[in-house]
Amino acid sequence: MTALAPVLDTLDKNLDQSLDRLFDLLRIKSISTDPAFKADCRQAADWLVADLKSIGFDASTRDTPGHPMVVAHHEGPAGSPHLLFYGHYDVQPVDPLDLWEDDPFAPAVKTGERGTKIITGRGSSDDKGQLMTFVEACRAWKAVHGSLPCRISILFEGEEESGSPSLKPFLESHAQELKADFALVCDTSMWDAETPAICVGLRGLVGEEIVIHAANRDLHSGEYGGAAANPIRILAKILADIHDENGSVTIPGFYEGVEETPSQVLKSWEALGETTETFLGPIGLSIPSGEKGRSVLELTWARPTAEFNGISGGYEGKGFKTVIAAQASAKVSFRLVHKQDPVKIREAFREFVRSRIPADCSVEFHPHGGSPAIQLSYDSPFLIKAKDALTDEWGKPALTLAMGGSIPIVGDFQNFLDMESLMVGFGLPDDRIHSPNEKYELSSFHKGQRSWARILDALTK
Amino acid sequence: MTALAPVLDTLDKNLDQSLDRLFDLLRIKSISTDPAFKADCRQAADWLVADLKSIGFDASTRDTPGHPMVVAHHEGPAGSPHLLFYGHYDVQPVDPLDLWEDDPFAPAVKTGERGTKIITGRGSSDDKGQLMTFVEACRAWKAVHGSLPCRISILFEGEEESGSPSLKPFLESHAQELKADFALVCDTSMWDAETPAICVGLRGLVGEEIVIHAANRDLHSGEYGGAAANPIRILAKILADIHDENGSVTIPGFYEGVEETPSQVLKSWEALGETTETFLGPIGLSIPSGEKGRSVLELTWARPTAEFNGISGGYEGKGFKTVIAAQASAKVSFRLVHKQDPVKIREAFREFVRSRIPADCSVEFHPHGGSPAIQLSYDSPFLIKAKDALTDEWGKPALTLAMGGSIPIVGDFQNFLDMESLMVGFGLPDDRIHSPNEKYELSSFHKGQRSWARILDALTK
Numbered sequence: 001m002t003a004l005a006p007v008l009d010t011l012d013k014n015l016d017q018s019l020d021r022l023f024d025l026l027r028i029k030s031i032s033t034d035p036a037f038k039a040d041c042r043q044a045a046d047w048l049v050a051d052l053k054s055i056g057f058d059a060s061t062r063d064t065p066g067h068p069m070v071v072a073h074h075e076g077p078a079g080s081p082h083l084l085f086y087g088h089y090d091v092q093p094v095d096p097l098d099l100w101e102d103d104p105f106a107p108a109v110k111t112g113e114r115g116t117k118i119i120t121g122r123g124s125s126d127d128k129g130q131l132m133t134f135v136e137a138c139r140a141w142k143a144v145h146g147s148l149p150c151r152i153s154i155l156f157e158g159e160e161e162s163g164s165p166s167l168k169p170f171l172e173s174h175a176q177e178l179k180a181d182f183a184l185v186c187d188t189s190m191w192d193a194e195t196p197a198i199c200v201g202l203r204g205l206v207g208e209e210i211v212i213h214a215a216n217r218d219l220h221s222g223e224y225g226g227a228a229a230n231p232i233r234i235l236a237k238i239l240a241d242i243h244d245e246n247g248s249v250t251i252p253g254f255y256e257g258v259e260e261t262p263s264q265v266l267k268s269w270e271a272l273g274e275t276t277e278t279f280l281g282p283i284g285l286s287i288p289s290g291e292k293g294r295s296v297l298e299l300t301w302a303r304p305t306a307e308f309n310g311i312s313g314g315y316e317g318k319g320f321k322t323v324i325a326a327q328a329s330a331k332v333s334f335r336l337v338h339k340q341d342p343v344k345i346r347e348a349f350r351e352f353v354r355s356r357i358p359a360d361c362s363v364e365f366h367p368h369g370g371s372p373a374i375q376l377s378y379d380s381p382f383l384i385k386a387k388d389a390l391t392d393e394w395g396k397p398a399l400t401l402a403m404g405g406s407i408p409i410v411g412d413f414q415n416f417l418d419m420e421s422l423m424v425g426f427g428l429p430d431d432r433i434h435s436p437n438e439k440y441e442l443s444s445f446h447k448g449q450r451s452w453a454r455i456l457d458a459l460t461k
Numbered sequence: 462m463t464a465l466a467p468v469l470d471t472l473d474k475n476l477d478q479s480l481d482r483l484f485d486l487l488r489i490k491s492i493s494t495d496p497a498f499k500a501d502c503r504q505a506a507d508w509l510v511a512d513l514k515s516i517g518f519d520a521s522t523r524d525t526p527g528h529p530m531v532v533a534h535h536e537g538p539a540g541s542p543h544l545l546f547y548g549h550y551d552v553q554p555v556d557p558l559d560l561w562e563d564d565p566f567a568p569a570v571k572t573g574e575r576g577t578k579i580i581t582g583r584g585s586s587d588d589k590g591q592l593m594t595f596v597e598a599c600r601a602w603k604a605v606h607g608s609l610p611c612r613i614s615i616l617f618e619g620e621e622e623s624g625s626p627s628l629k630p631f632l633e634s635h636a637q638e639l640k641a642d643f644a645l646v647c648d649t650s651m652w653d654a655e656t657p658a659i660c661v662g663l664r665g666l667v668g669e670e671i672v673i674h675a676a677n678r679d680l681h682s683g684e685y686g687g688a689a690a691n692p693i694r695i696l697a698k699i700l701a702d703i704h705d706e707n708g709s710v711t712i713p714g715f716y717e718g719v720e721e722t723p724s725q726v727l728k729s730w731e732a733l734g735e736t737t738e739t740f741l742g743p744i745g746l747s748i749p750s751g752e753k754g755r756s757v758l759e760l761t762w763a764r765p766t767a768e769f770n771g772i773s774g775g776y777e778g779k780g781f782k783t784v785i786a787a788q789a790s791a792k793v794s795f796r797l798v799h800k801q802d803p804v805k806i807r808e809a810f811r812e813f814v815r816s817r818i819p820a821d822c823s824v825e826f827h828p829h830g831g832s833p834a835i836q837l838s839y840d841s842p843f844l845i846k847a848k849d850a851l852t853d854e855w856g857k858p859a860l861t862l863a864m865g866g867s868i869p870i871v872g873d874f875q876n877f878l879d880m881e882s883l884m885v886g887f888g889l890p891d892d893r894i895h896s897p898n899e900k901y902e903l904s905s906f907h908k909g910q911r912s913w914a915r916i917l918d919a920l921t922k
Contacts (some may be wrong), residue, residue, distance in 0.1 A: 045892065203683060209643035209779045221768045222664060222866025224749035225796050226760035227740060230793070232769035233750075234699065240701030279688060284677035289694070290687035307682045308693035311785050315773035315792060320668045320829040322794055322866075323770050328694070331776060333783055337684050340867040360747040368781040380646025405783075436639035 004147060004457040007452070010140040011449045016395075018449065019109065019137045021051065025089070025128050026107040026121045032067055032090035039249045041067040041420035043156045048156055055139045055262060057154065062174075063144070064166035071177070073151075074138070080460050081148035083181035084419070086409055087131025087187065088160035090436045099436035107443060113430075116193070120459035126433035129440035130186045130425055131156060133448030137456060140449070149460040150292075153180055160187075164408060171416040180416045182382060184455075185410060186426035191272065191399050191443060196390040196451065199385065199423035200376040201301060201402030202410060204336035204346050206308075207368030210235070210353055211329040213362045219324040229361050231328035232313045238356045242306050247291045249306045251352045257339030261302045265378060268399065269297045301402030301459040305335045312418030335404065342370040371411045376420060382459055386422055389454035393447055424455065464606060465918040471601040472910045477837040479910065480570065480580070482512065486550070486589050487568040487582045493528055493551035494623040502528040502619050505550045507619055516600045520617065527617030532638070533597070534612075541592055541611035541921050545641035545880070547870055548592025549621035550647065552584035553895045560897035570903060575891075577654070587894035588765070588902035591647045591886055592617060594909030602914060609746035612922040618870075621648075625869060633811035640878045643843060645916075646871060647864045647909075649886035652733065652860050654902060655853040657912065660884035661837040661844065663861030663871055664761060664799035667806050668770075668829030671696070671814055672790040675822045680785040690822050692789035693774045699817045700791060703767050704811075708752045710767045710795075712813045718800030722763045722840060729860065730758045762863030768795045784914060794829070796865065803831040832872045840892035847883055854908055908921055 013019075022303040030044035031037040045061045045068045051423075052059035052072040059072035076082070094104040102108060107121035119129060141148055155178060171178065189261055191197045214231040215224075244250050279287055279296040287373060299305075313328025315321035334345055350365055357363050376383055378400065390398035410421045426444035427433065472479070491505035492498040513520035513533040520533035528551060531742045537543070540642065555565040563569060566581035580590060595615075602609055616639060620627055626870045652658045675692040676685075705711050717918050740757040741747055751760040760766075774789025776782035795806055813827055837844055839861065850861035871882045887896065887905035 050766055091663060130796050137804065158871050180578065205683075205783070207783070209781070214746065219744060219867060221770060221794060222666075222864070224744070225768045225794075225865060226764050226766040227757040228744060229746055229748065229750045232772050233704065236697045236700035236769065237770075239697035239738075240696065280821075283680060283685070283689060284821075285675065286687055288688050289689065289690045289819075296688040300685065305687040307686045307783070307785060308691055308697065308775065309682060310775035310777050310786070311697075311772050311789065312691050312774075312777040314769065316773040316801055318773050320670070320794070321770060322666070322668070322768075324768060325771075331781055333682060333686075333781070335683060358748055358750075360741075361744075362722075403683070403684060405681060438750055441835060 001148065002457070004453060006144045007068045007137070007140045007453045008450050010144055010146050011446070011453060012131045012410055014140065015446055018132070019445070020453055022129060022132045022445065023107045024186055025132065026123055027105055028125070029105050030090050030158065031093050031447040034093060038067070039436065041090060045070050045156070048089060050153065051135065055135070055142050059154075061209070062170070064170055066166045067327060068451050069166070069170055070154070070156035070160065071155040071174070076147050076148050076151035082151040083459070084155060084178060084183045085134050086157070086185045087134070087227065088127045088156050088157040089131070090158045090161050091126070092161050093431060094122050094436070096436065101437055104438070105128045112439060114193070116128070118439040119442055119445060120437070120439050122438050123252060124438055124440035125400055125427045125431035126438065127160070127187050127255040129449070130427060132428060133445060134184070134186055134452045136449040137452035141352045141453060141456065142316040149456050153178060167409070167417065168412060171412055176415055180419060182418050183413045183421040185407065186425050188403070188408060188423045189429060190399065190425070193428055193443070194394065195396050196209055196394045197399040197401045198390065199403050200378065201337070202406050203304070203372045203404055204342060204373035204411075205333060205344045205369045205406055206336060206349075207331065207333040208346060208349060208447065209329060209331045209366040209368065211327055211361070211364045211366070212357065212361060213327045215324065215326050218326050221324045222320040223323055228324055229358055230324050231361065232325060234357065234361060235311070235313065235328045235330055238353055241330070241356065242352075247289060249304065251306070251348050253344065253348045254304065256303055256344065257340045257341060261298060262378060264300060265400065269301070270295065272297065272399070275404055279426070300404035302337055304337050306341055307333050307335070337373045338375050340373060342372055346370065371406060374414065375423070376411050382422060385458040386424060386455050389458040390424070393451045424451070426451070462920070463612065465914060467605045468598070468601045468914045469911050471605055471912060472597060472907070475601065476907055479593070480906070483567045483580070483590060483593045483906065485640045486531035486567055486593065487584055490566050491551050491584070492554050493620050495554060499528070502551055506531050506617070506619055509550055512596065513615065516603050517519050520615075523631070524546055525571055525631055527627045530619065530631055531615070531617035532635070533615040537609050537612035537891070542643075543614065543641040544920070545610040545614045545616060545639060545644045546595050547616050547618070547644055547646045548595070549588045549618040550592070550678065551619045551622050552587070552589070553622050555583050555897070557897065561897055566607060573900060575629050575654070579900040580903055580906060581898070583899055585899055585901035586892035588621070590839050591909070592890065594646070594663070594887060594906060595647055595913045597910040598913035601910070602917065608693055610917050614639060617769055618854065624662060626700055628870070629779060629877065630871060632873055641880060644874045644880050644882040646868065647886050648870075648880045648882045649864070649884045650888040650890060651886070651905070654889055654904070656856065656857050656860060657855045658860040658862045659851065660842065660864050661839065662798070663835040663862045663867050664765070664865055665795060665832045665834035666794060666800065666830045666867055667803045667810075668792065668794040669807060669810055670790060670792045670827040670829065672788055672825045672827070673818065673822060674788045674824070676785065676787050679787050681781040682756055682785045685785055689785055690819055691785050692822065693786060694708065695818065695822060696772070696774065696789045696791055697768065699767055700793070702817065703813075708750060712767070712809050714805065714809045715765065716801060717805070719765055720799045726839060726861065727756070727759060730762070731756065732859065733758065764796055765798050768794050768796070770794055781887060790840070798834045799836050801834060807831060829922040830865065835871050835875060835882070837883075843883060846919040847885060848918050851885070851912055854912045854915050885912070887912070
């Protein structure tokens with residue numbers, strides 16, 4: 001008999017008790033962004049510390065200028081890897097309350113729209129339900145074997161939904177304590193209700209606000225039009241120059257560090273059935289806007305972009321004003337992939353802009369963000385083991401996906417702890433996180449626990 | 462002895478009395494935009510009617526939904542031309558009052574900053590002082606000759622400073638009464654304190670707001686960036702395409718009806734001493750932005766333009782939001798010259814835009830304005846006569862200038878009364894119209910009266 005089988009049995013037998021524990025946690029109104037719930041946030045942290053202690057973790061809250069961190073450690077066999085599991089115990093506000101079918105802080109199990117059993121309540125999916133899948137896996141393992149299969153540390157944050165202001169300083173000051181061989185981050189989704197997924201790529205981001213200054217005051221376009229520089233015209237030209245007719249970015253050096261995605265990965269993405277129609281149709285579009293000849297998934301998961309997030313200048317009110325503005329501005333951001341260097345991209349963009357500013361005008365830059373892409377190697381041994389473990393649990397091959405956006409904690413672990421993250425989660429796209437009627441599939445909660453047991457087993461064999 | 466000389470003598474002798482009359486009018490607080498001064502506006506109209514009647518005009522106020530019009534007629538010799546003189550008796554508000562050195566409604570003559578005698582007070586230059594130069598010329602002519610040299614009608618408006626809401630309906634319903642051989646409009650400036658000027662060209666205007674729609678909602682740029690159309694990018698490309706590298710407008714057919722300005726006119730403009738440095742320097746610029754190889758005066762007076770008056774889209778607040786907006790918009794206007802057709806230009810622009818909208822996006826247009834340019838022919842006999850008359854009075858050749866903006870009344874006379882306008886005025890750029898401490902040069906008032914007497918004489922010889 002393997003070490004795993006009795007752990008899975010225990011998880012199955014104890015599902016009701018694990019639900020009771022999750023409900024206890026879900027009842028705590030740990031809304032981090034609203035100061036009225038400060039005590040609730042601490043209560044959630046304290047609850048987690050007590051629960052982790054009951055498993056045998058050396059657990060404690062750690063004060064921050066905001067809500068406390070929960071840090072816990074449990075030893076493992078000598079020579080076993082050291083894993084850091086991350087989740088967050090804070091939740092989003094619940095407004096508008098009248099759109100909830102059930103009390104957001106009175107969790108229950110009921111039958112959902114798709115006929116499956118769901119766990120209702122704020123935080124059920126994001127992220128209390130998810131983080132408890134891991135805690136329950138540890139509890140069962142400990143109950144069966146009296147130990148854990150490897151050294152495990154846990155970090156639960158209480159400010160993820162309010163911008164994580166305390167996180168970076170905390171990681172910096174606790175780097176030695178928290179540094180592990182790699183991190184497990186449970187804040188992502190499955191591909192669909194039957195298909196597990198591991199996220200192996202997150203795009204990076206460089207943001208830059210540019211403000212173009214022309215005349216020293218707003219001008220009357222009758223009096224000056226044709227003679228005075230118009231900053232909106234200069235700005236439009238710059239933005240228009242950024243893409244060529246094939247949708248590629250023209251900034252010199254922009255594609256440095258961009259790799260072609262392995263063809264077998266592209267094939268596995270093709271097999272997902274996501275097409276231009278399924279991806280763009282729901283938002284009312286039909287033509288991919290990025291580099292020609294690439295699928296929408298490749299464009300959003302594995303290709304860099306330049307996007308214009310905002311533009312402003314001149315008279316923007318109702319009606320008309322024949323003004324030539326003194327300034328105009330745009331917010332431009334770049335999603336980065338693979339080894340693109342955010343510092344180089346920012347500088348190349350600034351040079352690109354500067355070279356297009358007439359000699360009698362000027363430009364100022366306001367940087368925003370600046371994080372490289374996250375890309376796990378597709379052949380990393382721990383990725384392959386986790387993938388096999390998920391495939392075993394769900395009976396369908398686990399997918400290795402990428403995401404177009406970013407999960408800041410993953411970049412922070414990389415930057416502050418020099419540690420890669422394995423992103424595995426059991427949420428679903430229809431979990432309505434951040435919205436009324438948030439839910440978590442009961443199967444996500446149950447099979448999520450079993451998945452972590454299998455992953456722990458696989459990673460420590 | 463000519464008919465003119467005794468009229469000029471009379472104007473010289475009666476300057477003090479003419480000042481008393483102007484002061485009476487200036488004391489009336491005829492601020493048209495503020496309902497609190499409604500009675501004052503009527504008082505100004507009544508004052509003018511009484512004054513015109515004292516000269517022998519058949520004068521009356523005409524009620525409108527707003528402030529009354531003053532209309533007056535005086536017969537002239539059989540076969541003489543019929544002139545319509547236009548001015549406005551309403552004035553701008555006086556806030557901020559504490560910036561005035563003198564009570565804005567207690568006019569006086571004092572020595573100004575340039576050492577010349579000035580008339581102080583709100584409306585002294587815009588437009589009460591100007592319109593009274595013409596009234597005084599008529600009064601003196603009538604006093605000397607017992608008649609006027611031609612048939613003269615007068616239209617004084619009381620809503621020019623508040624958008625002239627009643628003007629167009631009034632012109633339409635009184636077209637037969639007001640139609641004359643041509644109009645005299647006294648609401649412009651001299652070139653400088655010694656150099657008289659006639660404005661012969663005003664640019665027209667076509668405004669168009671374009672709103673580009675892409676996705677059916679705002680999108681997260683991480684999730685959709687690279688696949689979803691970005692309306693700011695589409696808009697920037699359209700705007701950037703409107704000018705070529707020489708600053709010319711690329712919209713097909715845009716230059717249809719644009720004429721080259723006669724070289725002797727260009728030479729006379731060159732002689733004015735306005736250079737790129739003097740024109741752009743004060744506003745902090747140094748490089749003309751329009752068509753290459755043309756002077757700033759030609760660019761602003763006699764060349765058409767495309768200007769971007771406002772642009773808006775996506776996140777415009779502080780900081781950053783990685784959004785792909787559902788829509789973006791711009792306000793675009795064209796200044797027209799010569800025979801450019803506003804209807805054709807608007808349609809050509811819309812076609813230019815439509816051809817650049819991706820098939821899965823859309824555009825809506827909101828028209829604004831739409832008036833052709835005003836251009837008197839440089840060899841019109843009445844222009845030449847008026848120019849000679851001004852030259853005789855001021856001892857310096859009168860200039861024929863153009864203006865980059867528009868004077869709506871001139872277009873309205875053209876449209877509703879099919880009547881050209883002779884724009885002659887004696888204001889100066891430093892008269893601070895619309896601002897505290899408005900003034901009118903005493904010499905403008907005095908020599909303005911004499912100028913009109915000369916012009917009347919010249920036009921009816």
